Amino acid sequence: MSRYIAITDIHGELDKLNSLLDKIEAGPNDIFVFMGDYIDRGPNSRGVVDRIIEQGKKYKCVYLIGSHEYALLHCKQDDYYQFLFDNYGGPATSGSYGGFDNIFKIHGEFFNSLKFYYLTDKYLFIHAGINPAYPLEKQNEVDMVYIRGKFIYSKHNLPQKIIFGHTEFDKPYVDEGKIGIDLGCGKYKNAHLCGLILDNGKEEFIYSD
Numbered sequence: 001m002s003r004y005i006a007i008t009d010i011h012g013e014l015d016k017l018n019s020l021l022d023k024i025e026a027g028p029n030d031i032f033v034f035m036g037d038y039i040d041r042g043p044n045s046r047g048v049v050d051r052i053i054e055q056g057k058k059y060k061c062v063y064l065i066g067s068h069e070y071a072l073l074h075c076k077q078d079d080y081y082q083f084l085f086d087n088y089g090g091p092a093t094s095g096s097y098g099g100f101d102n103i104f105k106i107h108g109e110f111f112n113s114l115k116f117y118y119l120t121d122k123y124l125f126i127h128a129g130i131n132p133a134y135p136l137e138k139q140n141e142v143d144m145v146y147i148r149g150k151f152i153y154s155k156h157n158l159p160q161k162i163i164f165g166h167t168e169f170d171k172p173y174v175d176e177g178k179i180g181i182d183l184g185c186g187k188y189k190n191a192h193l194c195g196l197i198l199d200n201g202k203e204e205f206i207y208s209d
């Protein structure tokens, strides 16, 4: 029986990612689900991406797209995303790669391979959430990486529990249909990176130092 290990919104904080991964005793059947926002704000976006790719050589890993990767992928075609990249931590990412163009030279294949969600029998893993007015197959890309209150503070109709990041909380947000695990890593110095281990209906939270 595999367990799912969800991690989101690392935002360039490689030390916190390493600390969290060190605390997780993973087995060969476990599946890591990285839920986006690997980059921006923190000091080592490139190191974070290297580390999660490395994790994929030892364990099954799923890599989702976050709002910051969405902005990165669209910033050269769209001024609005350029503004977001420039003002929400993108310069730290360019710095860690030694320049913007290197981001795509080094990890272009990775950034272009990211998925919008990962669906299992019991769970939907997704960066920001879904628009509750529409079924999963009718969701638009921007909602899946940017939606907040309309998703969080209303009920959805999916049979799966939705595991999400993107919107920060002081402690994990838990209601009957969803769990949010972004605790502001990369934004607040003292924020811990949170991992959620889903083990046959049991939910366990683990925190970085």
Ligand SMILES: [Mn+2]
Binding pocket: 009, 011, 037, 066, 166, 182
């Ligand atoms: Mn984020």
